[in-house]
Amino acid sequence: MLTLLMFSCEKDEMVMNAEFETEYSLNCVLSGLDSTQYVTIMRSYETGVDGITPAIEDPYVKNAEVKIRYKDLVLFFNEATKERNDTSRFNTPVTYYVLENFTPEFGEEVKIEAVLMSGRRLTSITTVPTHIVFNLQNLESDDPEKSIPGNYTNDVKITWTNPFSGLFYLPKINIIYFVDDGMRDVWHSYEVPINYDLIDGDYIPVYAEPSQGGGVTFTLDAFRRAMTLLSEGDPIKTKYRIYYMGIDVIIYDQNLSAYYASTGREADEYSIKLQELDYSNIDNGYGIFGSYIKQSNGMAIEENYIKSFGYVPFDP
């Protein structure tokens, strides 16, 4: 009876939310391709009146001092605002911090520090990724293993190596070509999917996702379909001058790789998780400080193959 009395004192209600405390997130993804870099800083916010869905309030943090340390330099970001493209949730301008004329070099370490008005300090470090080595020759190659379609019969696999394991790569395959507009040859590129899925009678392109694999595989059928589609609707094929197949690989640093891996994948369909992993490399806060670079190469496209579509091989 005493036991039952004790249980009757146990609450049959649940408190879903803990007492709110403001946290901060910093986001900065340094581009090894551009000379302009951006930072956003935001505060956390409470759940809405239903206790479940997010409240709607502008989370951007203004008046922070943001700087990076790079080699022996200390570089400061400037605060700026920008009108939103998407005003479905917030309609105030985006507050961000910008640094002009800065492109980090491959393999270099960069430190970031943001000091907020409240005195809160958010810090992190990234090491810009280094070069990869493509396992193919350049676009001048006559090697049938290194040209399209060459000896390939179905899948074309392009691989690369990197001394650092665990990095994510986002490969993009493009057909580089020129179109004669009557006055000059205009440069174009057409992105080749790795495959096409036939869904309800339509061919839906499937593009490569960022992944850890040191390579990308696409089907010759996808390449052939892309070759056809790049001039779709234009009866004059001879004004298309096909140059080569470009391969761009965006290389994520360790932080960005881990961040992407933690947000882009699921455990499995049936395991039920109470919470998702929330990766962050920001000390004293949330968010991501990472960097990426891009490295390019190309493969030759055989002349006879180009001509089979009615196009003309480009002769630089």
Place this chain on the structure above:
Amino acid sequence: MICLEQNRLMLLSISLIVFCATCPMFGQNYGTLRGLVSDSTNGEVLPYANVYIDELNTGASTDPNGFFIISSISSGSSYNVMISYMGYNSKEVEVFIEPNKITHVDLSLMPTSIEMQAIEKVAKKIIQKNETDIGLERITVKELEKLPHSGETDVIRAITFQPGVKTTSDISAKYYVRGGASNQNLVLFEGVTVYNPYHAMGLFSAFDSDIINSAEFHKGGFGADLGGRISSVLSLKTKDGNRNYYSATAGASSLTGKFVAEGPIPYGSFIVTGRKSYDNNIVKSYLENTPPISFYDASFKVNFSHPDFAPISKFTVFGLFTKDDIRQNDPGREDFNWANNIFGFKWLKAGEETPLFYEITLSYSQFKGELNPKLSNTRPRSNELSDMTLDMLFNYIYNSGDEIIVGLKYSDLRNKLSLENDVGYFYDKNQNGSNIVAFGKYKFLRYENFGMDAGVRVNLAGYSDKGGGFIEPRLSFTYRPFQNIALKGAWGIYQQELATLTNDDEIISVFEPWLIIPHYMEPIRGVDYSVGIDWDVLSGVSLKIGGYYKTISNLPEMNKNKIYSTDPDFISVEGESYGTETELNISVSPFHFRGAYTHSYSYNDNNGWVYYPNYDSRHSVNLSLEIDIGKGWIVGGMWNYNSGIPFTQTLGYYEKLFPDNLPDQEFIFDSYSPHLLLGLKNEGRLTPYHRLDVSVSKKMRLLFFDIDFNIGVLNVYDRKNIFYIDRETGEQVNSLPFLPTASLKIKL
């Protein structure tokens, strides 16, 4: 130096057993009674039957193999030996005890339709006076069948009703014992480790109840002969099969169809069981997102016992094969499969002229699990673990009643694990290891009111780099100051060198892969203390009150932030748990009432940051009532209550960046989504869980058939027990709703 000491210890143990086996064992004018108790209709041995000599006010219980020994009996006289067992007619036989000899008797009991619970309890009280059995629960197949169940009698579900044992939902039979994690529970099938004892993501155990004869469940304080896990041991003994005639049983429940075939062979018997789920229907009552899951299990046992070839011995070959599959026709959805394959050979022998039992087991246990992502974005996972074990155990019973048990166990383990973790790190490793364990324990049972079990388990070699050379001392005692009160206690140090890659953020896992503790970590080690009082208040009324305290060190937890190959897969946390357990049993025919209450605390400590593990629950109550209303009808009910288990509360949201469309930098301005910000781990509590189940069962004989049917209702008052809450939608997903169940078994 340590090895030298260990070799000496081994040598000493072996010398001792050889000495014991060869030296004269009887004092003047004394003899020993040894026997085997079995069911007269099918020859199946009866574990935990009570054997009692009224004139001497002494007795014994049969062991899981059906044997008993009563030593130091004045010889040259005949005695009336009474044998009793729940569900059987008691029997009294006259046995003449020869001087300086072992008098062996084979005894059989006839099943009765009226279960003799009262007699069994009376016998138990007298016999188990000095038994060092704190933390041990024995469950026979008869008791198992009586428990309310969800259409399937399930041994693991049954043990979750024991005080000190918790589950976190109706959906998973994964259990937690006295604050230990689920992978700290050892499950043995005929002494062989079963690495994944569950079907259907934990909905059921992998064991068909029709193959099980008895179960011993140690909640802690287990002796030196058991090890390899630090929390609990569930040891299942299987049936031998009908020695008298061939029979076949077919059964069906709302979840599975099954069969049993058994019968005699020359000098032995066999039993074969098989069970198969109905495709894709089993989980519908439990999970809305019903996977196309199917499973089967099959088991067999053949035993041979020839009085001329090897007197008083039994050779057994047995196997257990389980398989679960989730197969999707959609190439964009992942497939799963996991399986156990167990095969073993056992030789059980009793000394002809010496009170020595020995058991030698050679076994192979394999677990295989695979997640094939196909074209989905699921992370791949595969695990294949093979365990080849040779296990030898010698049990010598002195004339004084003391026992010495020594043994040696050699296990060769090969583990292949391949997976990708939450931050995209690929893990692909082959691990091999050998564990050599020598153990010995002395059971000091010579005094009627005092018993002690002192032993040591020596890890001569370990699976893991740091597992060898570790010594695990164990001690337990029982002291009975009054006839009806027993004080019990146990202390022990335990080591575990295997762990599952358990993500404690997952409340349902399809399967959990195993890993040998890596070289940079010490094996998991636990120190367990338990004390208790058993009080036989009145005839048919008993009360058990106990307490435990347990510390666990080097508890591996998944390193969820592993990014670099040099980052460890596990981080090490410390654990602490303590609690009290109270159990009241009232057996007054035709009623049997059982009430159990547990008050417990569990903590994990990660570098000074203390949090409750997911299974911590403050109060737990199990009440059950069975009424035998006669003519084979039994009505039963069970009510369970558990305080709310921990969960991590929501703190708020922050805007999480999704850096898509690289290298275009526009994402920095508008690629954000609200992301949950969580509070301190497991600081919140779900609402209490409670549920009432009722069942009615009937056994009858119709023409040539024995028919056994059971109907029941789970969650009679449709309590909305929370399984989990979807944080993003706020949807409360509940555990089992009001659910009628039925099962039918027909035996020819």
